[in-house]
Amino acid sequence: MSNSANIDGGLRERKRAATRTAITAVARSMTAEHGLNGFTVEEVCEAAGISRRTFFNYFHSKEDAVIGSFSDELPTDALEVFNQNTSRTPDSISGTLLAALHVLTVTLMERSSISRAEVQQFIAAITAEPQLLARLTLEGEARERQFAELVAAREGLDPDHPEVMTATVLFGAVSKKTAQQFFSEDNERPYRGILEQNLNAARKLFAQPLATNHQLGPNPLESSKDPA
Structure with missing residues (x-):
C-alpha cells in the first residue's frame, strides 16, 4: 500500500471518528437535559450537522448513540x-x-x-x-x-x-x-x-506466595465426607 493510500485511510478514519464523537456528544447532552424520550433522532442530526442517513450509518438507535464508543x-x-x-x-x-x-x-x-x-x-x-x-x-x-x-x-x-x-x-x-x-x-x-x-x-x-495447606487449615468439606 502506498504512503498516500495510508494517509487517505488515516484521514477517513479520523473523519469517521470525529463524526461518531459529535453524534455521541449531542445524544448524551440531550439525554442529560431532556431524558432519552425527550428528543428525536432528527434533533440529534440537526444539532450535529448531519443527515438522518449519516446517523444510521453509525448508530442503530438513540441508545446506541448515547453508549457511543463502547461499541467501536x-x-x-x-x-x-x-x-x-x-x-x-x-x-x-x-x-x-x-x-x-x-x-x-x-x-x-x-x-x-x-x-x-x-x-x-x-x-x-x-x-x-x-x-x-x-x-x-x-x-x-x-x-x-x-x-x-x-x-x-x-x-x-x-x-x-x-x-x-x-x-x-x-x-x-x-x-x-x-x-x-x-x-x-x-x-x-x-x-x-x-x-x-x-x-x-x-x-x-x-x-x-499463596498460603500453605498448614496455614489454611483442614478443609471442612473434605473432613465432612463419610469414610469409604
Whole structure:
C-alpha cells in the first residue's frame, strides 16, 4: 500500500471518528437535559450537522448513540502489534502477554479523543436515564467476551482457559480503575503513568506466595465426607 493510500485511510478514519464523537456528544447532552424520550433522532442530526442517513450509518438507535464508543472496533494496526507473539507455550499464557496488553491499552487510550468533559457528560446521561445501565451492563459483558477472545487468539488457547479468564478479569479490573483515576476531576497525571503504577502494584501482590495447606487449615468439606 502506498504512503498516500495510508494517509487517505488515516484521514477517513479520523473523519469517521470525529463524526461518531459529535453524534455521541449531542445524544448524551440531550439525554442529560431532556431524558432519552425527550428528543428525536432528527434533533440529534440537526444539532450535529448531519443527515438522518449519516446517523444510521453509525448508530442503530438513540441508545446506541448515547453508549457511543463502547461499541467501536479496535484499530487494525494496534491489533496487529498485539497479536505478534513468538513465545507461545503449550496450554499456558506466554511470558509476553502482560507487556502486550500494556502496550495495547496505552495505545488505545492515547489515541482516543475522549475528554474528561465527555466522561462527565456520559455519567450525566446515565444518571438521567437509569434504564441505560442495563444496556451498559450488556455492552460491558460483550466487551469482556471480546477481550477474552482477543487474548485467547493471541495465546492459541480457548477463551474459557483458566489463565485466559484470569488474565482478562484482572487486567480489565486494573484498566477500569486506571480510567476512573485518570478521568477524575483533580487528576493531572498522564494515563500511562497511572496504569504503570497500578500494574506494578498488582504484580507486587501476585508475586507473593499463596498460603500453605498448614496455614489454611483442614478443609471442612473434605473432613465432612463419610469414610469409604
